[in-house]
Amino acid sequence: MFTNPPTAASGPVVRAASRRPQFLLCLLLAIMACPAWGAEIAFDLQGAKLVLDEAGRARVEYASGPTVGPGGPAFSLTDDQGVHACTAAKSIEGQLQVEFDNAALAIFSVSEHKGFCLLELASLTAPRPVEELTAMSLPSPPQTERHSGTLNAAFFQGRALAVMGLEVNVHATIGNQQVQDSDRPGCSHVFERVEDARSGRYAARFTATADAKAGGWSYRGTRLLRPLDLTGCKAIRAWVCGDGGGQSLKFQLYDGRGGYRDNYVTIDFKGWKHVTIDKAPLDSLRYDHVENLNYYYNSLPPGQKVSCVIDRVEAIVARDGREQAVLLEDFDSPACAVFASAARPIEVRTYSRHGVQPLRLAVVACEEPKLMETLEQMQQAAGLRVPRPGGAWNKTSPWTNRSYLFLTRLGEAQVEQGVAMARRGGFHLVLLGQESWCRSTGHYEISPSRFPGGLEALKRAFGKFRDAGVRVGLHFLGASIYPPDAYLTPVPDSRLVKDAFAELAADVDEKATAIPVAADLADFPAEDGGYMGKGSVLQIGDELIWYKTRSAGPPHGFAGCVRGYLGTTKAPHRKGDRVAHVLKSYGYFLFDMDTTLLNEVADRFARVANELKVEMIYFDGAERLQGDHWYYNPLLIKTFYDRLAFKDLQLQASSFSHYSWHLLSRSASADGHGDIKGYLDERSAWLDSFRANGMPLEIGWYYGYDAEATPDMFEYVLATSIGYDCPISFQVSVDAARAHPFTGEILDLIRRYDELRLGGKVPPETRTRLRIDKELGGKKEQAERAKLLHHRREFRLLDAPEGLIFQRVHYEPWNWHETAEVGGDKTGKLTIRVPAGAGGDARPLRVGLQLHARLPKGGAKPPPAARIVDPWIEVGGKRATWKTTLQPGEYLTAWPGERPRRNRPTPADSPGLGGPEELSTGPAEALVLPPGEHTVTFGHAGPAGTPIRIRLTLQPQEKHPAAR
Numbered sequence: 001m002f003t004n005p006p007t008a009a010s011g012p013v014v015r016a017a018s019r020r021p022q023f024l025l026c027l028l029l030a031i032m033a034c035p036a037w038g039a040e041i042a043f044d045l046q047g048a049k050l051v052l053d054e055a056g057r058a059r060v061e062y063a064s065g066p067t068v069g070p071g072g073p074a075f076s077l078t079d080d081q082g083v084h085a086c087t088a089a090k091s092i093e094g095q096l097q098v099e100f101d102n103a104a105l106a107i108f109s110v111s112e113h114k115g116f117c118l119l120e121l122a123s124l125t126a127p128r129p130v131e132e133l134t135a136m137s138l139p140s141p142p143q144t145e146r147h148s149g150t151l152n153a154a155f156f157q158g159r160a161l162a163v164m165g166l167e168v169n170v171h172a173t174i175g176n177q178q179v180q181d182s183d184r185p186g187c188s189h190v191f192e193r194v195e196d197a198r199s200g201r202y203a204a205r206f207t208a209t210a211d212a213k214a215g216g217w218s219y220r221g222t223r224l225l226r227p228l229d230l231t232g233c234k235a236i237r238a239w240v241c242g243d244g245g246g247q248s249l250k251f252q253l254y255d256g257r258g259g260y261r262d263n264y265v266t267i268d269f270k271g272w273k274h275v276t277i278d279k280a281p282l283d284s285l286r287y288d289h290v291e292n293l294n295y296y297y298n299s300l301p302p303g304q305k306v307s308c309v310i311d312r313v314e315a316i317v318a319r320d321g322r323e324q325a326v327l328l329e330d331f332d333s334p335a336c337a338v339f340a341s342a343a344r345p346i347e348v349r350t351y352s353r354h355g356v357q358p359l360r361l362a363v364v365a366c367e368e369p370k371l372m373e374t375l376e377q378m379q380q381a382a383g384l385r386v387p388r389p390g391g392a393w394n395k396t397s398p399w400t401n402r403s404y405l406f407l408t409r410l411g412e413a414q415v416e417q418g419v420a421m422a423r424r425g426g427f428h429l430v431l432l433g434q435e436s437w438c439r440s441t442g443h444y445e446i447s448p449s450r451f452p453g454g455l456e457a458l459k460r461a462f463g464k465f466r467d468a469g470v471r472v473g474l475h476f477l478g479a480s481i482y483p484p485d486a487y488l489t490p491v492p493d494s495r496l497v498k499d500a501f502a503e504l505a506a507d508v509d510e511k512a513t514a515i516p517v518a519a520d521l522a523d524f525p526a527e528d529g530g531y532m533g534k535g536s537v538l539q540i541g542d543e544l545i546w547y548k549t550r551s552a553g554p555p556h557g558f559a560g561c562v563r564g565y566l567g568t569t570k571a572p573h574r575k576g577d578r579v580a581h582v583l584k585s586y587g588y589f590l591f592d593m594d595t596t597l598l599n600e601v602a603d604r605f606a607r608v609a610n611e612l613k614v615e616m617i618y619f620d621g622a623e624r625l626q627g628d629h630w631y632y633n634p635l636l637i638k639t640f641y642d643r644l645a646f647k648d649l650q651l652q653a654s655s656f657s658h659y660s661w662h663l664l665s666r667s668a669s670a671d672g673h674g675d676i677k678g679y680l681d682e683r684s685a686w687l688d689s690f691r692a693n694g695m696p697l698e699i700g701w702y703y704g705y706d707a708e709a710t711p712d713m714f715e716y717v718l719a720t721s722i723g724y725d726c727p728i729s730f731q732v733s734v735d736a737a738r739a740h741p742f743t744g745e746i747l748d749l750i751r752r753y754d755e756l757r758l759g760g761k762v763p764p765e766t767r768t769r770l771r772i773d774k775e776l777g778g779k780k781e782q783a784e785r786a787k788l789l790h791h792r793r794e795f796r797l798l799d800a801p802e803g804l805i806f807q808r809v810h811y812e813p814w815n816w817h818e819t820a821e822v823g824g825d826k827t828g829k830l831t832i833r834v835p836a837g838a839g840g841d842a843r844p845l846r847v848g849l850q851l852h853a854r855l856p857k858g859g860a861k862p863p864p865a866a867r868i869v870d871p872w873i874e875v876g877g878k879r880a881t882w883k884t885t886l887q888p889g890e891y892l893t894a895w896p897g898e899r900p901r902r903n904r905p906t907p908a909d910s911p912g913l914g915g916p917e918e919l920s921t922g923p924a925e926a927l928v929l930p931p932g933e934h935t936v937t938f939g940h941a942g943p944a945g946t947p948i949r950i951r952l953t954l955q956p957q958e959k960h961p962a963a964r
Contacts, residue, residue: 041091046114048365055334056086056098058138060161060365068161071139072340077104078132083225085334095122101334103127106135113381115366115374118166121359133356136163136363137347139340140174147174150661150693152346153364153371160371163346165659166360166382168634172658175345179337180221180294186211187300189218193331193339196309198239198272200332203311204339208247210300221252221294222338228290228315230326235278235316236263237325241309244270248299249308251277253285253315254292261285264298267308276316293328295338354631372396372694379662386662387641388648389615394665399428399650400696403721403754404616406475406731408433411450414734415461420912421737422470424744425730426751429471429616429650433731440485441476442591444604455611462612473616473650474609478636479625480588487597488589489567491542492582495597497590497626498539500524500581505556510570515540516557517579521550524558524581535584537565540577544568585624593625593632598639606643616650617641623655634659656695666696671731673703676713678785680720681792685777687724697726704732707740707889707905708949710850712794712811714746718753719795719806722762723770727754737913741891741903744913752797756804761963766806769793769960790835796895797962808958810835810845814951823868823944827937830950836931837956846896847927848953849873853886853946862888862946869942873927873952875934880923888946896926896955929954 043050049061052074059069075086075098084102091097096108096119104126108119121135140147143156152172153162165172183189189208197203210216236251245267253261261284263277293313300306314325329336350356362382366374376393379386389399405427407418422430437458439445451457462472487493500523505516515538527549528536538545538558548560564570583590591597609617617640625632637653637660650665669686672679683700690697699721702714714730721728730750737743756762773791780788795806815830822828834845853868866888872881882900886892893916894900901916938950 039090041089041096043110043112043117043363045112045117045363045365047367048115050117050363050365052089052096054088054090056089058136060138060363062159062365065157065159066141066143068141069139071343071345072137072337073334074134074137075100075106076134076137077102077106077126077130078226079126079128079130081128087334100126104130106133108135111381113377115370116362116364116378116381118378118382119361119363121357124356129352130356131352132349133351133359134347134349135170135359136361137175137345138163138363139345140343142343144343146692147344148693149174150656150658150695151371151375152348152658154346155368158368160364160366160368161346162362162364162371163348164362164364164375164378165348166362166384167358168638168659169350169354169631170359170361170659171349171351171628171630172361173347173349173630175347179340181219183208183218184216186213187216187218189220189297191220191295191338194309196241197311197331198241198309199312200330202331203239203241203309204331205307205309206249206295206297207305207307208297208300209305210302212303214302216297216300216302218297218300219294220338221254221292223292224290224328225333227256228326228328229288230285230290230315230317231287232318233261233285233287233315234318234323235276236261236313236328237274237276237316238313239272239311240265240267240275241272241311242267242269243307244268245301245304245306246299247297247301247306249310250294250296250298251313252292252294252296253290254294255286255289256291257286257289259285267306278316354628375694384662385647387651387665389650389665391648394650394663395694395696397650397665400665401725401727401758402428403727403750404429404431404473404729406431406433406701406729407733408436408731409450409733409735410436410461412452412457412461415464417734417738417912419464419468419470421732421734421743421747422465423468424751424913425747426754427470427730429473430465431473431475431616431618431729434474434476434620437474438476440482441588442481442485442487442601442604444476444601444608446608455608459612471615472612473618474612474614475618475620476605477586477588477621478619478640478653479585479590479593479632480621481591481601482588483566487591487601488544490569492539492544492568493591493597495592495595496539497583497592498580499534499583499626502556502579504540504573504575504577504579506575507572509572510563513561513563514557514559515545515547515561515579516555519556521556521558524550526550526552531587533584535582535587535589537582537584537589539580539582540573541571542568543571543573544582583626586621588621590626593635593639598635602639602643605640606645610643610645613646614649615646616652617644619651619653622653622660629655630657630659633657634663637663652698661693661695664695666698666727668698668700668729671701671703672717673706676702676709677716677792680717681772681776681785682779683777684720684772685774687726687772697724699724699726699728701729701731704730704740704743704746705736708852708854709740709742710891711742711745711749712796712809715749715753715796716794718749719770719797720772722753722757723767723772725757725767738906738908741889741905743906744915745903747913748915749797756797756962759963763961763964766960766962770795770806795960800959802961804962805959806962808956810954810956812952812954814949817948817950821944822939822948823942823946824939826944827939828948828950830936830938830952831933832929832936832952832954833933834929834931834954835956838958841957842931843957844928844930846955847875847929848896848955849880849882849892849894850951850953851886851892852949853888853890854949855888856947865943866946867942868892868940868946868948871938871940873936873938875927875936876929878925878927880925880927882919882923883921884919885942894922895953 041052057070058074061067073085084100088099098106107122111118140154141156144154194205208218251263262282313328348361387394389397439447446454502517502519505518525534544565546562546565547558670683775791868886891903900919900922
């Protein structure tokens with residue numbers, strides 16, 4: 001760090017013949033020790049400089065590029081009197097001192113590094129309690145191409161600029177534009193600070209130019225330093241120095257919720273005039289919360305330039321029988337934002353509600369390709385303890401790019417089967433679902449039904465996985481308290497999250513099912529809401545009460561109450577007792593992270609995790625927490641992480657924020673089930689955003705529970721994982737895996753695709769083809785999505801004479817036929833439309849078949865005679881028959897040029913998972929169809945009565961190399 005000297009500074013001259021050498025020497029030393037007022041302070045980032053001017057405005061100068069800023073004050077604080085901007089910044093003995101206009105003083109220690117500098121608030125003194133402190137604010141560059149909210153960064157011209165928080169309580173945010181401006185096409189304007197003031201030191205000159213077209217307008221607006229209560233506003237008053245141009249000058253108030261007050265004055269005068277505007281043609285303002293003050297020119301004279309000077313804008317408010325003037329803007333404060341750039345500010349703040357201190361931050365300015373490397377070095381320089389799985393940075397560790405098996409409902413007797421599944425799928429890690437290992441979150445007791453031997457039994461299970469070369473992690477709902485945990489019952493802990501309160505309006509006994517309260521209940525949920533709701537659980541004293549409904553109006557109260565809920569004790573309660581709503585999220589209760597319960601439950605979890613030496617932790621439910629997500633999300637993760645003995649594990653969560661980005665290895669896009677392909681298509685719009693935010697992507701959990709989920713669904717996910725170069729996770733239980741006819745085949749696919757992806761030999765052009773078309777991204781109605789399916793590109797990974805290839809496949813929709821419709825002499829029909837190949841290729845497509853003998857609905861047992869015998873299809877005058885028998889729950893799959901296969905659930909007496917059974921014979925002649933519409937007839941030789949699903953697959957000529 002160094003201080004730039006003033007341009008025209010002169011120091012004392014020491015003469016050899018001076019009669020007062022000692023005095024002059026002392027004077028010289030004193031002057032040299034004093035900061036140079038008017039000096040700029042520059043922090044050398046070796047490739048860029050962060051520069052603060054004497055007023056504390058910041059800019060970043062890139063060595064071989066543009067300068068960013070300055071914008072408004074880089075530092076400001078808020079107390080109960082309003083916003084106070086910094087008025088001076090100076091460097092003293094390696095520290096940065098920032099003075100504010102309320103005599104507050106902040107002192108920062110600063111260290112400079114290549115690509116970044118670190119600032120830490122050493123002390124803060126202020127005359128009044130500080131509610132909010134902005135510790136660095138930089139404008140986004142005008143050339144900004146994109147922002148990263150996670151990294152709090154702007155990217156432009158191959159460069160990156162970020163302001164990052166280094167403590168949980170530091171809020172890094174890309175703010176809203178403090179200034180908004182706009183012009184009708186053909187018009188332009190300048191809004192500038194001038195010293196030609198009528199009141200105070202500064203005023204604003206508003207100059208606009210219009211083309212020859214009538215009806216021109218220009219606009220400049222800004223957020224007030226803080227929302228104002230202008231209840232009783234009668235008029236707007238301001239000093240205006242007119243130019244006599246005849247234009248209309250509008251002062252507009254805005255409440256942030258769609259309400260406005262428009263106040264017009266016609267500039268038909270010259271010189272200063274104190275105008276009072278009491279007429280408002282548009283007045284829909286919510287006066288108790290005014291956020292913005294906007295300035296407009298309307299009716300600009302065609303082909304002319306107009307210019308006015310504005311000063312001291314006030315609202316005249318009548319309250320309690322008297323009038324008072326409320327200052328809206330006088331343009332004198334350094335915090336006045338109306339002259340700043342319209343760019344969005346990149347800044348960090350702290351708040352009294354989460355602690356103004358500690359406050360540490362980094363300003364990062366580097367070339368964009370070097371950003372991740374720079375951020376790793378920044379973490380090390382700042383002393384941030386972040387995991388290094390496998391000894392490498394969590395964002396680049398080989399662990400981070402590996403797929404994993406998510407095993408749910410695993411019991412001790414199933415561990416060997418879980419090991420076999422992990423090995424078959426090539427997984428390096430197994431994540432055990434919360435219900436596998438935990439009886440209830442909060443106390444984190446080991447599930448006695450799944451691991452009767454407790455923690456020692458769970459340790460043995462971990463050992464079996466590790467003996468097979470598989471790491472093990474734990475999944476849990478991060479901030480949850482699940483019944484029957486002792487924090488809930490028999491006596492609920494007082495430190496659960498509560499979000500609404502009332503008082504009893506009358507005494508109630510322990511039998512009452514109606515609970516009267518003495519206040520409006522708008523803050524209480526109207527109903528339980530189920531999995532996505534907030535729950536309808538009350539706490540009065542030590543009793544939990546579930547209610548069915550609450551009243552919409554007086555008399556206020558709750559009805560249909562279940563007393564002594566979750567095993568708490570029913571008890572009488574007195575009028576005036578507090579009634580609290582206990583918040584639920586995804587069906588569980590939340591511990592209050594602003595209490596000691598956070599540390600308590602983190603200690604309990606760490607006891608288990610440290611004993612097991614877990615190698616991964618997944619914080620599920622991390623998106624639905626109490627209060628500010630940016631704060632509570634990392635507070636949860638860091639509090640648990642700090643208590644772990646083994647630090648270099650893999651951390652993952654269902655949601656992340658600015659600070660938790662440091663701790664997490666990666667994040668997932670979704671948990672896919674049902675229509676797995678559609679689920680992935682919908683979320684594909686997010687996939688690139690992970691990498692854009694510096695967060696490695698895991699494409700999500702994809703469920704293996706549904707026996708009607710076929711391998712092509714998972715192959716679509718796996719091909720996408722190659723397109724985006726990211727891992728997946730396969731979620732299943734051992735029981736569901738054995739009941740699923742394709743589990744073995746799916747595991748084989750996962751292993752094969754992961755080996756191909758990690759080998760790094762897929763050609764770039766093939767990867768591009770495996771990415772999802774942008775037209776498919778985003779939430780869409782089912783009918784709309786069906787119209788877009790021609791954008792979906794699906795492939796099979798095959799061995800071919802020329803090497804490993806991706807063969808294009810079109811999957812026709814499944815056709816459903818229930819019990820008595822097909823079999824014997826009863827046939828079914830379906831219509832297919834065969835698409836042309838790429839570039840209008842009219843060559844015929846090869847036809848394949850997938851046939852499913854469905855099980856009856858609702859888990860009923862199939863009839864003894866239910867089966868499909870020798871199924872056949874006929875199209876274009878040709879019939880193809882497959883000599884086989886399918887029992888309910890089994891599949892027949894026939895691909896062109898391959899032997900047909902039958903898949904069935906794993907038999908109960910089989911020690912491992914099976915695979916497809918190849919049939920000895922298939923049709924003698926391959927079926928092919930030219931582009932166009934075709935009718936397909938199908939049937940089988942067995943009796944009617946077995947539900948059938950059938951679809952055709954179409955294989956065009958298109959194929960692409962899978963490896964170089």
